Amino acid sequence: MYYDIEPLDEASRLPWEDERVILSDKQLPSVSIVIPVFNSGQFLEKTLRSLLCNDLSNVEIIMQDGGSTDNTHAIIHRYKKMFAQIYSQKDDGQSDAINKGYEKATGNILYWLNGDDILLPNTLIKVRKYFDQNPTCEVLVGDAYMTEIDFKPINHFLFSEKKLKFDYLLDYAKNHLIQPSVFFTRKAWDRAGPLDVNDHYAMDADLFIGMAKIFEFHHIQLDIAYSVYHEACKTRGARAESISALALVQAKYGGVNQAKNTLSILSQLYNDAQSKLDQLPGHESLVIKYEAVKAELDQIKKLVENKQKTLINKDIEETT
Numbered sequence: 001m002y003y004d005i006e007p008l009d010e011a012s013r014l015p016w017e018d019e020r021v022i023l024s025d026k027q028l029p030s031v032s033i034v035i036p037v038f039n040s041g042q043f044l045e046k047t048l049r050s051l052l053c054n055d056l057s058n059v060e061i062i063m064q065d066g067g068s069t070d071n072t073h074a075i076i077h078r079y080k081k082m083f084a085q086i087y088s089q090k091d092d093g094q095s096d097a098i099n100k101g102y103e104k105a106t107g108n109i110l111y112w113l114n115g116d117d118i119l120l121p122n123t124l125i126k127v128r129k130y131f132d133q134n135p136t137c138e139v140l141v142g143d144a145y146m147t148e149i150d151f152k153p154i155n156h157f158l159f160s161e162k163k164l165k166f167d168y169l170l171d172y173a174k175n176h177l178i179q180p181s182v183f184f185t186r187k188a189w190d191r192a193g194p195l196d197v198n199d200h201y202a203m204d205a206d207l208f209i210g211m212a213k214i215f216e217f218h219h220i221q222l223d224i225a226y227s228v229y230h231e232a233c234k235t236r237g238a239r240a241e242s243i244s245a246l247a248l249v250q251a252k253y254g255g256v257n258q259a260k261n262t263l264s265i266l267s268q269l270y271n272d273a274q275s276k277l278d279q280l281p282g283h284e285s286l287v288i289k290y291e292a293v294k295a296e297l298d299q300i301k302k303l304v305e306n307k308q309k310t311l312i313n314k315d316i317e318e319t320t
Contacts, residue, residue, distance in 0.1 A: 002081040003052050008074065012045035015151070017053065020121055024055040028128035031109040031183070032060040034101030036094050040115030041071035043149075043228065047113060048079045053121040060084040060107050064097040072115075095195035095203045102189060110189050117180045118151070118226035127183050130220050138188040138215040139208075142224035144178035151226055157181070164217035170255040172205045172246060173262040179204045180225035188215055202245035209253050240266055 003022070007013050033051070037044060051061065063076055065088040076086060085104055091097045098112050109131055113119055123142070131137055141164055146154045157178050162168065168175050192210035195203040211217070243265050250259040 002056075002079065005052065005079060005081075007045055007049065008078050009045060012049060014046060014049050014053065014118075016121060017049065020053045022053065022055055023122045023125050024057060025125055025129070026057045028058065028125065029109055029131050030058045030060065030107040031111060031124065031128060032062060032102070032105035032107030034062045034064055034098050034105065034110075034112045035115055036064045036066070036097035036101065036112060037068065037072055037115035038066035038094075038097075039068045039070045039072060041068070041075060043116035044072055044075050045078075047115050047117060047119075048075070048082065050118040050120070051082065051113070054119060054124040055122070056082070056124075059124060060105060062101045062105060063087065064091070064101045065089075066091045066093075066097055092197050093200050095199060096197045098203075099194040099197065102194070105186075107186075109183055109185060111183045113180055113225075116228050118147075118228065119180065120223055120225060123222060123224045126222055127220065127224070130218070131183070131185075134218060137185075137218045139182065139184045139211050139217045140220055141177060141217055142181040142183075142220045142222045144181035144223060144225045144227055146178065146229050147226045149228060151228075154229060159219050161217075161219055164212065164219060166209070166212040169209050169212045170250060170253060171258045171261070172209060172250060173243070173258075173265060176205065177208050178225065178227050180227055182208065184211060191215075199245055199249075201242040202249045205246055206249045206252070209249065213253060 035047070040047075061083050063083050063086045065072060065076065065086075067088060067090040073088065076083075076088075080086065087100070091100065094114075101112070102110060109128065127140060127142070130140055141159050143159060144157050146157065148154060159177075159181075163175060169177070188211050191214050192207055196206055199206060243262055247259040247262040250256075250262060
């Protein structure tokens with residue numbers, strides 16, 4: 001069995017592995033887990049080892065690699081017995097990879113786990129029991145931590161039924177979910193999916209807000225995952241793009257005011273960049289740094305102007 005696979009990198013061994021006791025129940029509903037990755041070798045092995053701290057009977061794990069060129073393939077090969085399916089080919093980004101994974105998935109419950117996040121021990125069996133005991137549940141949300149790379153907590157996200165309503169989630173910049181703590185049925189996916197392959201930043205918000213408009217979300221008081229926040233995170237490295245994409249998603253579901261509030265975050269980024277620019281001394285050796293900050297400033301300004309025009313046009317359409 002694959003539970004005793006030794007890590008390629010000893011640093012990838014999780015702190016709780018030596019004391020793990022895996023609960024098992026082979027009669028529970030099946031689940032398909034899609035893992036979309038691209039050059040995720042720095043983090044992927046920890047993600048896979050977190051799955052090994054869960055009962056994987058009747059669990060289908062689909063690896064969707066976008067054609068990595070780092071050590072991702074070596075890690076996938078090491079853990080190949082875990083996977084029901086492995087695909088490594090160029091795709092159009094994370095959304096496309098997840099869509100392709102779900103096209104092939106056969107489980108009753110669907111989930112995706114990014115190649116840098118951590119599923120906590122024995123959460124799969126508890127989630128599957130909840131779906132089994134609550135047959136009307138189409139979307140289940142658990143609690144989660146956002147952490148540093150070393151799993152030091154940054155924030156503990158505790159949800160409730162109130163926090164999972166459509167109107168509440170529409171203000172997603174303030175009231176967002178933690179993606180790896182969300183499970184849903186094939187029915188929910190078929191009604192609200194697939195992910196927009198042209199959206200590389202707010203596709204999970206689009207999906208979850210869309211699901212919340214159709215279904216009543218259930219909450220399980222259980223810490224499901226660690227969402228690891230690091231320098232390579234898309235939302236950290238491209239915050240302006242992420243915020244602008246979210247604003248368009250909010251407007252799509254009628255939350256024009258919420259979208260405007262989200263865009264105000266871009267204005268703050270603009271002001272912050274302007275402040276950096278103003279503080280730079282006029283020494284020639286700092287010209288490169290000056291130009292970099294100015295480019296950041298111009299990019300944010302353009303995003304603000306473009307998204308404001310989009311929202312103004314949407315306002316006009318809704319009032320005519």
